[in-house]
Amino acid sequence: MAFRKVHGRRLGRPLNQERQEALDKLYPALSIDSEVLDNSSNLLPSSLFEKAPEEIYFEIGFGNGDFLKKLIKENPDNGYIGAEPFINGMSAFLKSIKDIDNPSVRVWMDDAMDIARSIASETLDGIFILNPDPWPKTRHHKRRIVSQENLDQFARILKPGARLTMTTDVEELAEWMVTQATAHKEFKWSANRKLDWHTPPSGWLETRYEKKGKAAGRQQFYLLFEKKS
Numbered sequence: 001m002a003f004r005k006v007h008g009r010r011l012g013r014p015l016n017q018e019r020q021e022a023l024d025k026l027y028p029a030l031s032i033d034s035e036v037l038d039n040s041s042n043l044l045p046s047s048l049f050e051k052a053p054e055e056i057y058f059e060i061g062f063g064n065g066d067f068l069k070k071l072i073k074e075n076p077d078n079g080y081i082g083a084e085p086f087i088n089g090m091s092a093f094l095k096s097i098k099d100i101d102n103p104s105v106r107v108w109m110d111d112a113m114d115i116a117r118s119i120a121s122e123t124l125d126g127i128f129i130l131n132p133d134p135w136p137k138t139r140h141h142k143r144r145i146v147s148q149e150n151l152d153q154f155a156r157i158l159k160p161g162a163r164l165t166m167t168t169d170v171e172e173l174a175e176w177m178v179t180q181a182t183a184h185k186e187f188k189w190s191a192n193r194k195l196d197w198h199t200p201p202s203g204w205l206e207t208r209y210e211k212k213g214k215a216a217g218r219q220q221f222y223l224l225f226e227k228k229s
């Protein structure tokens with residue numbers, strides 16, 4: 001696979017045999033064909049699945065995929081799309097779902113925006129961006145996944161009333177994401193008061209990063225936005 005430039009890590013430790021096997025077997029079966037990701041905004045996400053899913057959700061930067069796996073197991077009638085360019089994360093996720101029969105998920109080991117730009121308007125029921133890379137240096141802020149340009153795409157592909165869920169344990173990034181999303185004309189913040197920042201949505205599963213942050217004494221921010229109707 002030819003890699004284009006994505007900021008952050010693609011390769012880490014060498015894969016153990018089980019992860020390599022999961023990648024070799026499941027990535028060809030579950031990945032999205034790069035030819036359909038043509039930035040055309042015409043791709044019907046339901047066409048990626050054998051059986052049209054009831055609802056379709058997109059997770060950006062799923063890491064080891066523990067949250068995505070929970071969603072798949074709990075709601076097998078829904079369809080899930082996950083993007084994660086880091087091969088160790090992708091292989092860990094595929095290994096973790098290898099015993100699920102026909103998992104209703106499609107994956108992409110590259111930039112999530114390839115998917116966002118290709119998907120047809122108002123076709124997604126929700127987007128999750130959990131603990132995105134914080135890029136703390138000011139000169140790197142333009143690499144942050146939550147930007148006006150990317151929010152334009154997220155707003156375009158979400159159905160009216162659908163939710164954009166973002167989390168972080170980095171306070172400055174939480175402020176940034178709230179500022180970006182509230183400045184966007186198509187998103188409405190679902191929080192009633194600042195305390196809601198720290199309340200996870202019901203049925204929440206802590207991701208690997210979230211657990212690490214909490215163990216280190218950091219508070220998690222849950223930022224729930226809605227696409228305006």
Ligand SMILES: C[S@@+](CC[C@H](N)C(=O)[O-])C[C@H]1O[C@@H](n2cnc3c(N)ncnc32)[C@H](O)[C@@H]1O
Binds near residue numbers: 085
């Ligand atoms: C800090 S980790 C969080 C992982 C996971 N969401 C969690 O909470 O445990 C951020 C993840 O975003 C991924 N990532 C960074 N840029 C991305 C992009 N443009 N598209 C998709 N994923 C991206 C990274 O590879 C990394 O795995």
